[in-house]
Amino acid sequence: SLQVRLGEHNIFSNEGTEQFISSAKVIRHPNYNSRILDNDIMLIKLSSPANLNSYVKTVSLPSGCAAAGTTCLISGWGNTLSSGTNYPDLLQCLNAPILSENDCNGSYPGEITKNMFCAGFLAGGKDSCQGDSGGPVVCNGQLHGVVSWGYGCAQRNYPGVYTKVCNFNSWIQTTMSSN
Structure with missing residues (x-):
């Protein structure tokens, strides 16, 4: 399994904000094409919930596609x-x-x-x-x-x-x- 590191900032020192959670499941997009890198996306299910705080937050999915210039x-x-x-x-x-x-x-x-x-x-x-x-x-x-x-x-x-x-x-x- 993968280890997911949340709240990370300096990867070579422990700043006390990190959470280390192993993956329960890694889900690659079914149409991923490694030759042309199409559908280059995957999801990782955590083995336990993250603790959300000022160092670890979620990010929203896009409400639409962003325009050029954004x-x-x-x-x-x-x-x-x-x-x-x-x-x-x-x-x-x-x-x-x-x-x-x-x-x-x-x-x-x-x-x-x-x-x-x-x-x-x-x-x-x-x-x-x-x-x-x-x-x-x-x-x-x-x-x-x-x-x-x-x-x-x-x-x-x-x-x-x-x-x-x-x-x-x-x-x-x-x-x-x-x-």
Whole structure:
């Protein structure tokens, strides 16, 4: 089983806010395609309930799909260098805009499915990276994306690609209620 760490901030020191809960079940999307990374989403059922407090909170599912230009917060403990390796101790955060379908398809022709969107900066310099995958993209307090893939990290004209959570609302709700 997986161990889920909640309330984490500095992954190398115990700050007293963490909760460690093992997974009871890991549910991959039935149509996940590892070759093209379509339907890149999964759910983890905890073996015991999380204790919600000021360090551990839930995030809302999206009420609709977010528009291009919406600013979102992307976070993780992934690599902070585009060439080379530096994994940080502290949770890193980036404010980044959702890009238009046109820009996204222009960067990755033929590779973007209806279940993906791009976010970040075509100029490069700021992006999610290895070690951030599976992490959240939160826009206006709602979970709109999951860190999925990209070409390198923070490269010019190659923004990050994210799972489009709004397309999976019903799968998430159905799966949660039946498990």
